[in-house]
Each structure stands twice: as structure tokens, then as C-alpha cells.
Amino acid sequence: MIRALVTAGPIDAGEELARLEALGGGGVASFTGVVRGGDGVTALELEQYPGMTQAAIEGIAHAAAERWPLLGVTLIHRHGRLETGERIVFVGAAARHRAEALAAAAFLIDWAKTRAPFWKREWLADGSSRWIEPRPEDETSAAEWEASAEHGRP
Amino acid sequence: MALELLYFAWVRERIGRDGETIEPPPEVADVAGLVRWLAARGGGYAEALGEPERLRCAVDQRFAPLDTPIAGAREVALFPPVTGG
Numbered sequence: 001m002i003r004a005l006v007t008a009g010p011i012d013a014g015e016e017l018a019r020l021e022a023l024g025g026g027g028v029a030s031f032t033g034v035v036r037g038g039d040g041v042t043a044l045e046l047e048q049y050p051g052m053t054q055a056a057i058e059g060i061a062h063a064a065a066e067r068w069p070l071l072g073v074t075l076i077h078r079h080g081r082l083e084t085g086e087r088i089v090f091v092g093a094a095a096r097h098r099a100e101a102l103a104a105a106a107f108l109i110d111w112a113k114t115r116a117p118f119w120k121r122e123w124l125a126d127g128s129s130r131w132i133e134p135r136p137e138d139e140t141s142a143a144e145w146e147a148s149a150e151h152g153r154p
Numbered sequence: 155m156a157l158e159l160l161y162f163a164w165v166r167e168r169i170g171r172d173g174e175t176i177e178p179p180p181e182v183a184d185v186a187g188l189v190r191w192l193a194a195r196g197g198g199y200a201e202a203l204g205e206p207e208r209l210r211c212a213v214d215q216r217f218a219p220l221d222t223p224i225a226g227a228r229e230v231a232l233f234p235p236v237t238g239g
Binding site: 033046047049051052055077088089109112113114115116117118119120121131132133134138 | 160162163164212215216217231233234235236237238239
């Protein structure tokens with residue numbers, strides 16, 4: 001099962017986990033990204049590149065499925081306006097054993113952060129907003145997966 | 155040949171539109187040249203595109219380096235580094 005979606009609607013993490021758990025593997029690993037509050041942030045707005053963003057999300061999910069022997073891969077990313085506490089991204093992987101599931105989940109979120117065209121804007125309590133700058137460590141994490149593939153490791 | 159341009163995030167905001175169709179002159183060979191040519195329009199274009207090292211691009215909906223040739227391309231998107239997840 002490969003489930004890759006860009007959606008404006010909410011993410012039901014329980015339902016997504018249940019889909020992965022029903023695939024008959026021995027392990028399911030997941031990561032849920034949540035809109036972080038603090039620093040006066042009241043909401044996030046995610047801009048996408050219609051067409052390319054969906055294709056990129058599908059490509060990342062397929063890349064995970066090619067790297068590890070998985071029974072299921074889920075990558076769901078929201079766009080539009082999200083309030084603090086809402087789920088922004090869900091990744092999950094089901095496999096026969098935990099190592100592949102855990103590694104695939106880490107890969108999925110690292111690549112979703114750096115290999116899919118999304119741009120985040122923070123809205124603040126005073127009504128102002130600002131575009132979020134990328135964090136260099138996100139690119140480092142994503143690049144490490146490419147380096148590991150080049151060295152013949154999963 | 156006509157080329158579709160798309161702008162995202164603060165590139166879109168500074169230029170003041172989300173895209174346009176252009177006919178680049180023959181001396182514009184790659185995306186970097188296109189960025190310089192557009193920035194020379196001044197105003198919001200110069201504000202958005204004046205520092206090419208802050209820009210990323212996609213050619214026909216694939217991430218590409220700024221030195222990618224535009225010959226044969228149908229769609230070029232200019233944007234800041236992505237911040238998903």
C-alpha cells in the first residue's frame with residue numbers, strides 16, 4: 001500500500017495507523033508533525049505548488065518503498081491555513097520488522113521537509129506574518145539519506 | 155517560444171503576481187540568465203530576484219539548479235528554499 005496525499009482537510013492519525021496495522025506486518029512506525037505554538041504564533045499557512053507538490057509527495061513515498069521492504073507507506077501533508085496544535089504532516093511505514101519501519105519513517109519526514117515544494121508562513125497574534133526560513137540541519141538530515149544510498153546501504 | 159513563469163511564497167508577494175507568460179530574448183540561456191533579465195525590470199522584480207543565491211527553481215515541475223538551460227522548457231517556477239514538514 002502506498003498512500004500519498006496533499007490535502008486541505010484534517011489528518012486522522014488513528015485511522016492512518018489502523019490502515020498500516022491492518023497490512024499484516026510486525027511493526028508500524030510513524031511521525032506526526034504538529035503546528036507549534038509559542039513566540040506569539042497563532043497559525044501557519046502552507047503554500048504548495050499545485051501539481052508538483054502532489055507528484056513530489058508521491059515520489060518520496062515511492063522512494064521509501066524502493067529502499068526498504070515495506071508492506072505499506074503513508075505520507076500525508078496538509079496545505080492551507082492551520083491553527084496551532086493541528087497536524088500538519090503524517091508519515092508512517094509498516095514492515096515485517098521494526099528496523100525497516102523506523103528507518104523508513106525517518107526518511108519520509110526528512111525528505112518531506114526538503115524535497116517537496118511547500119512554503120510556511122507564520123501568523124502572529126498581532127496580525128502580522130512572516131515566511132519561515134529553512135533550517136540548515138533539515139537539509140543535512142535529508143542529504144545523509146542520499147549519501148547512505150550511494151554507499152550501498154539502505 | 156512562450157514560457158510559463160510561476161512565483162511562490164515571498165517571490166510571488168514581492169513581484170505582486172503568481173505568474174506570467176513571457177517570451178525570453180535569445181540571449182537568455184538558463185534560469186540564472188532569466189532571473190537576471192527579470193530582475194532588470196526593477197521594482198518588485200528586483201526586490202524578489204536581486205539575490206539569486208536565495209532562490210531555488212523548478213523546470214517543468216522538477217527541482218533544478220539555476221544553471222539549467224531553458225531551451226525547450228514549458229514552465230519555470232521561482233521560489234525560496236522549501237520549508238515543508
